[in-house]
Amino acid sequence: MKLLSDSLADDVDFFVEHVYVVAIVFDNTDDVTVWATTDFDHEPHFFHLALPFQSLDTLLRLTADRAETIQEEVADALAASEWPALLEFDSDEAPPVPLPSVALKLSVTYPADEEGEDDPQPHNIFYLEGVYVRLDS
Numbered sequence: 001m002k003l004l005s006d007s008l009a010d011d012v013d014f015f016v017e018h019v020y021v022v023a024i025v026f027d028n029t030d031d032v033t034v035w036a037t038t039d040f041d042h043e044p045h046f047f048h049l050a051l052p053f054q055s056l057d058t059l060l061r062l063t064a065d066r067a068e069t070i071q072e073e074v075a076d077a078l079a080a081s082e083w084p085a086l087l088e089f090d091s092d093e094a095p096p097v098p099l100p101s102v103a104l105k106l107s108v109t110y111p112a113d114e115e116g117e118d119d120p121q122p123h124n125i126f127y128l129e130g131v132y133v134r135l136d137s
Contacts, residue, residue: 004047005124007040008108013129016040016047017103020096021063024056026077027084032056033125037096048125050109055128062133063097070097105130 008014016038023035034049034056051059060071070087077085089097106126 001037001044001046003124004038004040004045004126005108007043007045013105013107015103015105015132019099019102019104021059021099022088022090022096024074024077024087025084026086034059046124047106048123049104049106049128050125051128055131058131059099059102062099062102062131064100066097101134101136103132103134104128105132 004016018039020037021034022037025033025035027033031050031052034051035046036049037044037046039045056074057071060074061067063070073087077087089095105128107129109123109125109127
């Protein structure tokens, strides 16, 4: 599986569809990191999505029939005293979570090194700029 950041031609915002959540990481009280896969240019790619908690809740409501169960798992993880907390969805018992009929608009992030200079190579971590749902008529 390829890194999504390695397949980008430039650093403009872009859309991904056919997204599957494979893990959710809670590492502080302000935000969360989602590990996900997508088909990009007809090949499987892996990426990280940095989100505020409110955006995570929006995504979880779009997980169709698993929404309630996953929201309960998230609540349990948040109540845990040990951080970071990790929820994994990559087994037969807990398969990856699809986001059906959803397109995510993502923006590229770039790391800064310790001297403050920007690295021209993007991270494989993206920010969520928007969530778009296909409405079938």
